[in-house]
Amino acid sequence: MQEAIRKATVLIEALGWIQRFRNKYVVVKIGGSTLDQPEAVDSLLTDVVFMASVGMRPVIVHGGGKAISAAMAGAGIVPRFVEGRRYTDADTLKIASEVLVQTISAGIVDALRAKGATATGLHFLSENALVAEKLELKDAAGAAVDLGHVGHVTKVDRELITRICSTGTIPVIPCIALDCNGHRFNVNADTAAAAVARDLNVEKLVFLSDIPGILTDVADPGSRLSHVTAARVRELIKDGTIAGGMVPKVEAALDALDAGVRKVHIVDAAMPHSVLLEIYSDTGVGTEIVS
DSSP: OHHHHHHHHHHHHHHHHHHHHTTOEEEEEEOHHHHTOHHHHHHHHHHHHHHHHTTOEEEEEEOOHHHHHHHHHHTTOOOOEETTEEOBOHHHHHHHHIIIIIIIIHHHHHHHHHTTOEEEEOSTTSOOOEEEEEOOEEOTTSOEEOOBSEEEEEEEOHHHHHHHHHTTEEEEEESEEEOTTSOEEEEOHHHHHHHHHHHHTOSEEEEEESSSSOBSSTTOGGGBOSEEEHHHHHHHHHTTSSOTTHHHHHHHHHHHHHTTOSEEEEEETTSTTHHHHHHHSSSOSSEEEEO
């Protein structure tokens, strides 16, 4: 009986959040490190189906860097890096397109459907949601840096995504974009998710990570910041507390907040149902970043 009462209490706690977020958009970004963990992916997709079932409008944006690297190795292609960034030649772009669209995106859609949801992939083989231009960078000396077929998202087809979501369907968007001439570009999944969140004016943008959030001490999970402002995050980047692969993720989060996204969450993909716990509980389990 006590266990039944505890479950009812949990449901009542969630009720207020369910009512508050009904018909609100939430973008969930899944990266390559998460995709390598089948149990974590299964838990996450269950959370996404739950959100859709109680009236939220989830949109999944995903990458797949590790799977692309494995496919490149299988094809005998040695990765090339320029200024610390992966160079995408024509062969690499072909592999990235196949892995992201025909393997990962299709697999996520199939898994969502197996859980009773309606889902569809939005990409160059179906309906394209991301429009991009070639990414132009300069090195420390001011010289142009060529990264090959790497782009940055300049436009999101908001009408397409909202139309798909209005039918109760969950869109799954891989980080391959097209320019105005139909040329493909490999784009960063974090910044693509931020662009989708910005243009949908979403309630929440959720990044799945391999750590439980922003830590003031990377060796101590107990140092997680539950709630932090954008200004404080910028300070933590400047003093080196936030470093390495977490920097582009939080910079994408800051861009999304600047563009009007209300809250950005970073949660641990390995924790079962971390997305539900972050969104539908009073305390949360990750880091919530606000403007």
